[in-house]
Amino acid sequence: MNFFKPTLVILAAATLAGCGNDPGVYDLSAAETYQRLVASKLPDLVFNRQCGILIHVRAQGRPNEQVVWHVYSSERRMVSLTAKLTPVSGRQTKVEISLPAGAKGGEAYDGAQFYPRPAFNQPLRPAVEEQVAALLEGRDYDATRVPRGTDSVCNVQRAGLEAGHRFRVDDRPGMDTRQSAACAKRRSAC
Amino acid sequence: MRYGNLAFAVASTLIVAGCVQQQGAVYQRPIGEAKRMLARTDIPPLVFGTIPPASRTTTEGASDVVWIVSKKGAEVFRFVATLSDAGHGATRVQLKIKGVTSGPSGNVEQSLSDHATIKKLYLTAMTERIASALEQRPFDLARIYPALGIATLANMNAIVAQFDRASEQYKRSSRANIEKAYRDEARGIDY
Numbered sequence: 001m002n003f004f005k006p007t008l009v010i011l012a013a014a015t016l017a018g019c020g021n022d023p024g025v026y027d028l029s030a031a032e033t034y035q036r037l038v039a040s041k042l043p044d045l046v047f048n049r050q051c052g053i054l055i056h057v058r059a060q061g062r063p064n065e066q067v068v069w070h071v072y073s074s075e076r077r078m079v080s081l082t083a084k085l086t087p088v089s090g091r092q093t094k095v096e097i098s099l100p101a102g103a104k105g106g107e108a109y110d111g112a113q114f115y116p117r118p119a120f121n122q123p124l125r126p127a128v129e130e131q132v133a134a135l136l137e138g139r140d141y142d143a144t145r146v147p148r149g150t151d152s153v154c155n156v157q158r159a160g161l162e163a164g165h166r167f168r169v170d171d172r173p174g175m176d177t178r179q180s181a182a183c184a185k186r187r188s189a190c
Numbered sequence: 191m192r193y194g195n196l197a198f199a200v201a202s203t204l205i206v207a208g209c210v211q212q213q214g215a216v217y218q219r220p221i222g223e224a225k226r227m228l229a230r231t232d233i234p235p236l237v238f239g240t241i242p243p244a245s246r247t248t249t250e251g252a253s254d255v256v257w258i259v260s261k262k263g264a265e266v267f268r269f270v271a272t273l274s275d276a277g278h279g280a281t282r283v284q285l286k287i288k289g290v291t292s293g294p295s296g297n298v299e300q301s302l303s304d305h306a307t308i309k310k311l312y313l314t315a316m317t318e319r320i321a322s323a324l325e326q327r328p329f330d331l332a333r334i335y336p337a338l339g340i341a342t343l344a345n346m347n348a349i350v351a352q353f354d355r356a357s358e359q360y361k362r363s364s365r366a367n368i369e370k371a372y373r374d375e376a377r378g379i380d381y
Binding site for chain 2: 047050054161162163164166177181
């Protein structure tokens with residue numbers, strides 16, 4: 001009987017693991033997955049994770065294969081987020097998120113990067129994955145599933161935006177848009 | 191057992207403080223001098239929040255010193271200290287708190303009755319303010335800790351609800367500011 005115990009444990013674990021999908025696999029066809037993702041401008045991700053600069057998302061895609069969200073601020077591209085779709089079966093699709101490489105190695109907004117005018121708080125990947133999961137599972141974005149942002153520059157600029165200040169990606173260092181514009185008008189060292 | 195001792199000590203302190211407030215404490219100062227000193231005394235710090243409300247001190251009749259606490263120009267409640275001669279050059283001070291029954295702050299008298307621990311805290315703090323003034327020593331916050339602790343525990347649900355409300359209000363205002371920033375940007379409104 002003792003001989004069978006490890007086998008039973010392994011069997012039980014395997015059975016329980018089979019109860020849910022693998023991470024990133026959704027019970028939707030590739031076509032439905034694509035439609036949901038390409039139609040979204042990731043509003044919850046933007047609201048929950050944005051910093052001080054205003055950002056706009058434009059989705060672009062290759063039907064049933066890939067969706068890319070380009071994130072702009074003042075018409076400058078800040079970052080692009082890619083979801084690659086791979087059919088697992090006719091009713092299931094695997095979605096893999098990728099972000100571009102970061103200047104300090106790793107990937108963009110991975111928590112180790114520095115941006116003077118960040119578009120998003122870091123780490124960004126878990127928030128993108130949560131936004132995608134919420135869209136594909138048909139539920140609300142759950143901020144509690146995402147680690148808190150650790151980018152202090154973002155936190156400061158976000159607090160400014162929440163208080164009614166606006167920032168542009170090309171503002172002078174340490175200034176909001178109003179201060180930066182006033183400084184430019186004076187044409188002097190500020 | 192240690193918690194039992196602590197509870198007993200706190201309860202004893204409050205009972206003694208309650209007796210002092212009811213019968214009035216006696217201070218070794220002539221009544222005229224005590225009255226003059228109290229007329230120059232402010233309400234206690236901290237217990238009404240980090241931003242103290244407006245207050246003014248006045249005297250009424252021969253024996254009362256009154257502290258009128260107001261918010262946005264309207265009275266909320268008042269402390270009334272009634273001074274009487276305790277003999278041998280000493281003065282007895284009996285303190286009461288009276289809330290307004292109508293006005294912008296509503297029926298404060300009823301609220302004070304409903305929240306006895308808060309009422310006790312205010313009276314304890316004002317009693318200490320009077321004592322510190324008449325004994326010419328600094329206000330001792332430690333003397334109001336037991337009442338403060340009891341009031342905090344008794345009103346924890348309300349305190350938490352207040353924080354929740356403040357948090358919700360902050361979230362709403364933050365979202366409104368962010369949405370306005372996007373609307374302004376779309377309209378080409380520069381900041």
